[in-house]
Amino acid sequence: MKKVYISILCTLLMHVWVASSWAGESSLHKWSQKEIEILKGLHMGSLPPLRKDPSNRYDQVPEAIALGRKFFFENRFSGNKKVSCATCHPENMNFADNLPLAHGMGTTSRRTMPLQGVAYSPWLFWDGRKDSTWSQALGPIESPVEHGFTRTQIAVVVIRFYSDEYEKVFGPLPEIDIDKLPLQAKPSPDEPGPLKAWVTLPEETREAINRIYVNVGKAIGAFVRTIMPTPSRFDRYVQAIIDGDVKQAESILNENEVRGLRLFIGKAKCINCHNGPMLTDYDFHAIGVPDAEGLPPDNGRAEGIPKVLNDEFNCLSPYSDAKPRQCRTLRFMSTDVVKYRRAFKTPTLRNVAERPPYMHAGQFATLHDVLHFYRDMPEEKRPPDLAHGNLTDDELVYLEEFLKTLSAPLEYFKE
Amino acid sequence: MKKTLYILLVFLFLGGCVTTPERQSVAKDEHKEKFTKHYKSSMFKVTEKGLYSVELVLKSGELKKGANEVNLIIHDNKDRDVVDAEITIQPWMPEMGHGIDIEPVIEEKGGGLYHVSNLVLTMGGHWELRVGITKAGVSDMAVFDFPRVGGMKMKHRHVKRPDKIDISTVQVSENRTYKVSYIPEITPVRINTIHSWTVKITDSKGNPVTGARIAVEADMPEHGHGLPTAPEVVEELPGGEYIIDGMKFQMPGWWVVKLHISSPVGKDTVTFQLDISR
Numbered sequence: 001m002k003k004v005y006i007s008i009l010c011t012l013l014m015h016v017w018v019a020s021s022w023a024g025e026s027s028l029h030k031w032s033q034k035e036i037e038i039l040k041g042l043h044m045g046s047l048p049p050l051r052k053d054p055s056n057r058y059d060q061v062p063e064a065i066a067l068g069r070k071f072f073f074e075n076r077f078s079g080n081k082k083v084s085c086a087t088c089h090p091e092n093m094n095f096a097d098n099l100p101l102a103h104g105m106g107t108t109s110r111r112t113m114p115l116q117g118v119a120y121s122p123w124l125f126w127d128g129r130k131d132s133t134w135s136q137a138l139g140p141i142e143s144p145v146e147h148g149f150t151r152t153q154i155a156v157v158v159i160r161f162y163s164d165e166y167e168k169v170f171g172p173l174p175e176i177d178i179d180k181l182p183l184q185a186k187p188s189p190d191e192p193g194p195l196k197a198w199v200t201l202p203e204e205t206r207e208a209i210n211r212i213y214v215n216v217g218k219a220i221g222a223f224v225r226t227i228m229p230t231p232s233r234f235d236r237y238v239q240a241i242i243d244g245d246v247k248q249a250e251s252i253l254n255e256n257e258v259r260g261l262r263l264f265i266g267k268a269k270c271i272n273c274h275n276g277p278m279l280t281d282y283d284f285h286a287i288g289v290p291d292a293e294g295l296p297p298d299n300g301r302a303e304g305i306p307k308v309l310n311d312e313f314n315c316l317s318p319y320s321d322a323k324p325r326q327c328r329t330l331r332f333m334s335t336d337v338v339k340y341r342r343a344f345k346t347p348t349l350r351n352v353a354e355r356p357p358y359m360h361a362g363q364f365a366t367l368h369d370v371l372h373f374y375r376d377m378p379e380e381k382r383p384p385d386l387a388h389g390n391l392t393d394d395e396l397v398y399l400e401e402f403l404k405t406l407s408a409p410l411e412y413f414k415e
Numbered sequence: 416m417k418k419t420l421y422i423l424l425v426f427l428f429l430g431g432c433v434t435t436p437e438r439q440s441v442a443k444d445e446h447k448e449k450f451t452k453h454y455k456s457s458m459f460k461v462t463e464k465g466l467y468s469v470e471l472v473l474k475s476g477e478l479k480k481g482a483n484e485v486n487l488i489i490h491d492n493k494d495r496d497v498v499d500a501e502i503t504i505q506p507w508m509p510e511m512g513h514g515i516d517i518e519p520v521i522e523e524k525g526g527g528l529y530h531v532s533n534l535v536l537t538m539g540g541h542w543e544l545r546v547g548i549t550k551a552g553v554s555d556m557a558v559f560d561f562p563r564v565g566g567m568k569m570k571h572r573h574v575k576r577p578d579k580i581d582i583s584t585v586q587v588s589e590n591r592t593y594k595v596s597y598i599p600e601i602t603p604v605r606i607n608t609i610h611s612w613t614v615k616i617t618d619s620k621g622n623p624v625t626g627a628r629i630a631v632e633a634d635m636p637e638h639g640h641g642l643p644t645a646p647e648v649v650e651e652l653p654g655g656e657y658i659i660d661g662m663k664f665q666m667p668g669w670w671v672v673k674l675h676i677s678s679p680v681g682k683d684t685v686t687f688q689l690d691i692s693r
Contacts, residue, residue: 338565
């Protein structure tokens with residue numbers, strides 16, 4: 001009798017063991033309430049309605065957006081008449097050029113950032129040296145390696161070719177005798193010639209040129225803020241899970257992709273930084289990416305902090321339409337340059353598989369390389385946020401499979 | 416019957432084995448076996464060519480910005496004291512690609528002990544100490560890594576989340592000087608959203624506290640990082656209320672917010688905890 005009990009007990013134990021090891025397969029799509037909360041946080045459904053940019057009164061003005069789109073593709077806004085915003089942000093490539101380093105009139109020292117959902121980002125560029133899309137748009141125009149242009153030349157092109165459209169949005173153009181303007185004039189501390197030409201212009205002329213320049217930026221910024229991601233397979237999967245439709249969920253993501261998702265929100269701890277519906281915390285992190293070959297060390301955010309504080313077009317500047325109390329991001333910014341040395345902005349992971357190479361200077365060619373970099377980082381160099389557990393090679397493959405489910409076409413103002 | 420039982424037991428045993436593969440892959444460090452660590456509080460490294468072991472003892476317990484004092488205890492690979500060696504020590508910032516020009520003073524004390532003073536670090540950040548050892552014309556080097564020197568608060572690094580978190584928005588300060596409550600501008604508090612807190616402070620008798628200064632410190636004890644912002648009081652309202660603006664939490668999870676309050680009533684700290692889901 002005793003024997004029978006033992007045998008029954010053993011059979012039961014075995015059933016429990018077999019069930020628990022096989023349950024992994026069938027319950028892959030079963031998520032706990034806590035996990036569903038996390039998934040909801042990453043789901044596009046939790047993207048809050050877009051608020052107007054208080055620093056740009058033309059934001060969400062249809063005519064400004066349409067004009068901004070034209071400016072975005074305008075090759076005449078460059079020293080060689082061949083470079084526009086779209087050179088590095090090509091429309092047919094989700095607005096990212098997929099080069100290790102952006103290339104305009106010359107080659108920059110960082111890679112092009114993605115534009116989808118940029119309206120939600122409090123900081124622009126890898127080092128956050130700009131705090132609005134309109135002031136961001138003005139940076140590359142005067143960079144010798146990007147548009148290689150000047151604000152004075154912008155004013156001339158606008159007056160010559162866009163006067164009607166400009167005036168419809170921004171009101172009358174100022175009286176400037178464009179034939180008498182020195183074209184190579186801009187307040188660039190690195191270029192003594194154009195700097196001298198700029199500071200010797202009468203103050204009213206400088207102010208008039210700045211106004212046109214800023215309005216060009218505000219139009220471009222308004223257009224760029226329309227570029228949004230659309231729900232990806234991942235979002236459809238989470239929606240099915242929220243709806244309790246496991247069958248539907250199973251048909252959207254395969255098992256490896258779901259294993260990757262489980263790692264993403266669990267063991268691999270990717271959501272420490274890649275959180276929220278845009279899969280970014282919008283903060284800056286020093287993760288120890290090696291400098292790109294042939295480039296000097298890049299201090300990232302530590303140098304972006306003084307730049308954005310000093311920026312002539314920041315939220316608190318006279319060119320911003322925001323009231324000081326609306327400039328919270330800038331006013332309460334952390335200025336800890338030790339913490340932020342060599343830190344770079346967490347990029348969105350939406351469409352990440354569509355835009356190799358990776359990191360701020362395209363140091364890694366593939367997602368495979370990125371995932372191996374995170375895993376193989378020496379323990380003593382690993383910041384606490386980057387503790388990833390002992391991920392196996394298979395697990396890295398699952399993560400990569402999952403990242404590919406974040407791709408989806410973009411939505412933006414077209415005509 | 417017996418047979419079945421045996422088969423079942425074997426099965427269970429196998430199952431147990433299969434689920435613990437980690438045990439079989441214990442990392443082996445071949446160098447370490449030839450060397451002995453003699454001091455409990457030292458950092459221990461074997462040199463790159465495997466000729467020496469270096470033990471590094473920091474006099475102040477941690478490397479800091481400014482002048483440091485360090486003891487180096489050097490043994491060879493047969494655990495003999497290394498005397499009469501030529502020792503160099505170079506502080507180096509690997510990401511910045513520079514060291515410092517200030518020469519440290521190195522004194523041999525005998526028995527393999529070398530005392531280093533005037534080891535000056537000019538700034539906080541990631542430093543390496545590169546210790547060079549030359550004896551009988553052969554050189555070797557050990558590199559000690561200090562990822563965060565100065566500036567970073569390390570005290571909370573990797574604190575495990577307690578089972579229960581008191582998320583009440585009303586708390587009494589550590590020394591019972593104040594009773595403090597807060598109302599966030601957004602409820603529930605969401606990640607990545609800059610917002611303000613309205614904080615009400617009363618003394619132990621329930622009277623509102625006016626004219627207080629408040630410093631905000633926030634931390635994720637499990638991760639050792641603070642806020643991405645620097646919040647501050649922007650306005651004092653009547654009735655002991657203060658608006659703290661610039662609060663922003665960039666990660667879901669357990670957050671600890673401390674308000675350091677000083678007023679004519681006294682100086683004290685109140686701690687709030689938050690559990691932010693998304």
